[in-house]
Amino acid sequence: MPTYKDEKTGSWYCKFYYTDWQGNKKQKLKRGFKLQRDAKDWERKFLEQQQGSPDMSFSAMCELFLEDKKAHAKLSSYKSEKGRLEAWVIPYFKDKPLNGITAADIRIWQAELKTATGANGKLLSQSYLHNIVMECSAVFNFAVKYYGLARNPCRIAGDNIGKKVRSVQFWTREEFSQFIATFDKSDPFYTAFLILYYTGMRIGELMALTFADVDLKAGTISINKTYHKIDGKTVITPPKTEKGNRTITIPSFLCKCLDRHMKRIYGATSDTLLFTSSKNPYLQHMKKHEALAGLHHIRLHDLRHSHASLLIELGFSALLVSERLGHENVSTTLDIYSHLFPSKQSEVADKLEKLYSSDNY
The missing domain is CATH 1.10.150.130 (Tyrosine recombinase, N-terminal domain)
Incomplete structure (x- = not known):
């Protein structure tokens, strides 16, 4: 494995020929290794990958x-x-x-x-x-x-570690009401937390929302992108799953709250972000206001679980919960929230009893 030392920089490099997958002979040059063995290791791995x-x-x-x-x-x-x-x-x-x-x-x-x-x-x-x-x-x-x-x-x-443990904590409607009551209604975080709780969207989806995504007349929010911070750079990507592209219908009180919030943003265009804070201020505000409300701590993502819990409490099906949260399929929803759905076993037994009695066996 030929390696060489660059006398000008004091570093090592490797230079060799190889045959690519199409049978063509090519030369490879790689510079900048501190040690000779690093250059040799890189060449060996490269040739292994080609083979x-x-x-x-x-x-x-x-x-x-x-x-x-x-x-x-x-x-x-x-x-x-x-x-x-x-x-x-x-x-x-x-x-x-x-x-x-x-x-x-x-x-x-x-x-x-x-x-x-x-x-x-x-x-x-x-x-x-x-x-x-x-x-x-x-x-x-x-x-x-x-x-x-x-x-x-x-x-x-096999997997000797154990099954993946899903942490599903949430606030009840009463607990969220205590939390949101500690905010001034003119605070942008008041609107942001209302949206998170009453839509179940992810924090990245909220942070990527623009004016074009909100239709106050129709009472809908379109979710079609998500916000990331990677290596200090802002990256906007499609939602986590294909079904993450969705349109959520929102109640009129949330439309009114959004309308007030949007009117406070001067010179907005269709591409203007609804919320401009990074993720950390959301974490700080959540910690501060849950303490003011005297509530047990939950994660920011658990507001999404709280929305799912609210829908289940109101009697909505797993399919509806799945569609609203943007899960890829219903099985994902059931895997996370099946323990929250009320058992219907007694109701089944009662109806079977009535059927049996009506048939007069």
């Missing part, structure tokens, strides 16, 4: 997997998955041949994850552990599908 062999190193396959993820997934999803793989998966398996990683290796890795601690010094949460295991499995699935790996060892090992 596309299942005996390439795990780290080389992860690079291919993340390149594909970056091309096909949302930037926010890509960044999250990349961070977890680089922190908890790649350092463990490193340069081990992909097809040399066994189900036993996966089980040992999972056991170590259970005792791992995060930056806060605490054990990783069940939900976070579940995500790590699923992302490791996704790398092997990618290798099976596109690079000839015989099987995914994660499937054989």
Whole structure:
């Protein structure tokens, strides 16, 4: 593996020929390595990836997997998955041949994850552990599908971490009323929190709303984009799911509140944002005003759960809740909120009893 030292900069570089997937011979040059071994490692991984062999190193396959993820997934999803793989998966398996990683290796890795601690010094949460295991499995699935790996060892090992734990906390209508009563009605956050609670939209969807998305005559809000802050830059993307593109009908009191809020914004156009604060002020205001109201703490995202809980309490179906929240399918809604739907077992038994009695068996 030829590597060379750049006498001007003191760094190392590699320069070599390879054959691409179409059979063309090409030259590759890569500069800027501090150490010679770094240049050699980079060349080895590059050639492994070009060959596309299942005996390439795990780290080389992860690079291919993340390149594909970056091309096909949302930037926010890509960044999250990349961070977890680089922190908890790649350092463990490193340069081990992909097809040399066994189900036993996966089980040992999972056991170590259970005792791992995060930056806060605490054990990783069940939900976070579940995500790590699923992302490791996704790398092997990618290798099976596109690079000839015989099987995914994660499937054989199983998930020894445990099911993903969904945290569903919420405020009742009475509790939210206590919370919102601590705001001045002219405060933009008063309007913002009303919208979050009575529509169930995500905070990113709220932050991306423009004047064009609100139709006060029809009493609707159109959700067609979401706001992200990635590496200090504002990124606007489509909603989380395809069905996240939706139009929500809102009550007249919310229309009046929005009308007052919009009239306070001078020189607005159709592209003007309804709310201009970053996410952190929402977190600060929520913490401050829940304390003023004497309420137990919930997350900002739990206002979305609170809306779902309100709809279920009012007797609406899982399908309606799913459509309003923009879930991809009803099963997602039931997976999160099934325990909130009232049991109809007694009602079923009573109706069957009446049917039996009417038939006079």
